[in-house]
Amino acid sequence: MAKGVTLKRVITYAWLSFRRNGWLSTATILVMVLTLFVIGGLLLVSVIANTILNDLEQKIDISIAFKKGAPESAILSIRRELEALRPVREVAYVSPEEALAAFRERHKDDPTVLASLEELGEENPLPATLAVKALNPEDLGEIAKFLEGKNYPSVEKINYFENQKVIERLSAAVRGVRTAGVAIVLILGFVAVLVAFNTVRLAIYTSREEINIMKLVGATNWYIRGPFMIEGVLHGGIAAAITALAFLPLVWFASGKLIVFLPGVNLSSYFRENFVEFSLILFAIGIILGVGSSLLAIRRYLKI
Amino acid sequence: MIYFDNVSKIYNANSVALKNVSFEIKPKEFVSLVGPSGAGKSTVLKLLIAEEQPTEGRVYFDGTDVSSLPARVLPRLRRRVGMVFQDYKLLASKTAAENVSFAMEAAGRTEAEISETVPEVLALVDLADKWTNFPHELSGGEKQRVAIARAIVNQPDVLMADEPTGNLDPVNTWEIVRLLQKINELGTTVILATHDKQVVDHLGRRVVTLEKGEVVRDEAKGKYIINHRNG
Numbered sequence: 464m465a466k467g468v469t470l471k472r473v474i475t476y477a478w479l480s481f482r483r484n485g486w487l488s489t490a491t492i493l494v495m496v497l498t499l500f501v502i503g504g505l506l507l508v509s510v511i512a513n514t515i516l517n518d519l520e521q522k523i524d525i526s527i528a529f530k531k532g533a534p535e536s537a538i539l540s541i542r543r544e545l546e547a548l549r550p551v552r553e554v555a556y557v558s559p560e561e562a563l564a565a566f567r568e569r570h571k572d573d574p575t576v577l578a579s580l581e582e583l584g585e586e587n588p589l590p591a592t593l594a595v596k597a598l599n600p601e602d603l604g605e606i607a608k609f610l611e612g613k614n615y616p617s618v619e620k621i622n623y624f625e626n627q628k629v630i631e632r633l634s635a636a637v638r639g640v641r642t643a644g645v646a647i648v649l650i651l652g653f654v655a656v657l658v659a660f661n662t663v664r665l666a667i668y669t670s671r672e673e674i675n676i677m678k679l680v681g682a683t684n685w686y687i688r689g690p691f692m693i694e695g696v697l698h699g700g701i702a703a704a705i706t707a708l709a710f711l712p713l714v715w716f717a718s719g720k721l722i723v724f725l726p727g728v729n730l731s732s733y734f735r736e737n738f739v740e741f742s743l744i745l746f747a748i749g750i751i752l753g754v755g756s757s758l759l760a761i762r763r764y765l766k767i
Numbered sequence: 768m769i770y771f772d773n774v775s776k777i778y779n780a781n782s783v784a785l786k787n788v789s790f791e792i793k794p795k796e797f798v799s800l801v802g803p804s805g806a807g808k809s810t811v812l813k814l815l816i817a818e819e820q821p822t823e824g825r826v827y828f829d830g831t832d833v834s835s836l837p838a839r840v841l842p843r844l845r846r847r848v849g850m851v852f853q854d855y856k857l858l859a860s861k862t863a864a865e866n867v868s869f870a871m872e873a874a875g876r877t878e879a880e881i882s883e884t885v886p887e888v889l890a891l892v893d894l895a896d897k898w899t900n901f902p903h904e905l906s907g908g909e910k911q912r913v914a915i916a917r918a919i920v921n922q923p924d925v926l927m928a929d930e931p932t933g934n935l936d937p938v939n940t941w942e943i944v945r946l947l948q949k950i951n952e953l954g955t956t957v958i959l960a961t962h963d964k965q966v967v968d969h970l971g972r973r974v975v976t977l978e979k980g981e982v983v984r985d986e987a988k989g990k991y992i993i994n995h996r997n998g
């Protein structure tokens with residue numbers, strides 16, 4: 464007996480059964496579309512949440528303001544000391560001149576601010592600063608403590624102590640959001656898988672007589688399973704394609720709304736750049752869901 | 768060829784299907800298995816294709832203990848045993864010819880073999896003109912002949928018929944019985960489970976009588992004799 468003949472037959476049967484059970488196939492695909500929609504939605508939301516959190520983490524730093532006239536060499540030696548610390552990611556030096564230029568640039572459309580600057584004449588009101596960023600925002604407290612302990616004479620103010628509470632609350636929030644996100648994905652994913660599995664089980668239940676007769680005429684278990692597995696691939700694949708396409712207009716619409724609240728997040732362009740990857744993930748989940756549900760559901764009918 | 772060695776099948780304390788049953792069936796025999804409903808006829812057939820496992824004793828097919836066979840090789844055993852049922856068990860969504868070729872496909876035969884054999888077998892059961900009909904378009908006797916065609920298309924060593932004439936009128940019953948005799952003459956062992964007295968008496972072949980799960984009579988040229996008739 465030729466393996467090719469059997470494979471061809473299994474595929475033909477899968478296609479026949481898929482077509483003849485039109486409504487059941489449609490129902491299964493629809494449930495899978497909903498499942499994949501939930502999973503895809505969660506995937507996008509987690510991408511947005513991560514982008515925002517990373518963005519915020521980038522912004523958390525310790526800013527050290529120096530006294531007027533503090534020698535640049537002293538500032539740079541403190542910078543070198545800080546850079547040698549393990550939890551420090553980078554230390555940026557902003558001289559008073561650079562700070563002033565940035566300030567002018569930021570307020571170039573605000574004549575009141577510029578006018579008050581002019582009143583000061585040649586005097587530069589802005590101090591030199593060092594901005595310290597940590598590899599992990601939670602370590603900023605330790606770095607601040609180090610600075611405090613050194614008690615550098617040229618340092619005017621360490622603004623971490625002012626922001627300490629805010630920073631701590633934010634890092635707690637970041638941790639909480641991540642944990643909750645994982646939990647939500649797991650719970651919703653589990654519900655979705657159960658619904659999809661039960662739909663497939665119903666489809667196989669209608670074929671139980673056929674399965675029974677196949678066993679009696681001496682069909683092997685793989686010969687019986689094969690068509691159902693290929694149907695699972697078809698269901699999962701079609702559902703993934705529908706879901707991926709349905710996300711296109713949805714993301715475009717949501718992106719317009721989102722950009723108002725979160726200027727840093729361009730969901731639409733992110734989605735377009737990662738569309739292939741996103742679709743592949745949906746296809747993989749869809750096919751695993753379809754085939755897995757079929758295998759589980761058919762198991763009890765193959766026992767005899 | 769088939770040997771039941773002291774076989775018991777006990778579902779639970781109140782439901783004993785078979786008690787210490789022993790008998791042997793030789794190749795090319797035609798054996799009627801008779802007894803009232805619930806006597807254990809169907810259990811004997813199920814044990815033979817390993818659909819059920821004996822509680823005690825062993826069932827041998829061609830020298831192999833079928834209850835010890837791993838599930839993986841059961842399909843090969845089942846291809847050597849054709850099965851016919853009272854309710855035909857045809858697939859409603861397939862035509863007569865498709866129902867027959869289905870069994871060959873499941874056994875892994877090539878398209879060429881199938882297109883050659885199926886018309887031959889349908890002609891053998893006298894259905895050459897009905898091969899495109901669906902089961903609901905066929906009479907009870909015709910359906911049973913399709914089922915027999917399906918059972919013999921893989922050239923099994925044994926044909927097991929479980930009450931094949933239970934739903935049929937006398938005319939169709941005789942057609943099916945004659946067909947079974949013809950298949951037996953062509954060299955296939957036939958086991959006929961029935962409680963139709965006229966059929967058994969007419970055959971004049973070996974009869975194994977079961978009552979309440981025990982073999983009470985085993986005669987080479989038997990008659991249908993049952994003490995407590997309720998079937």
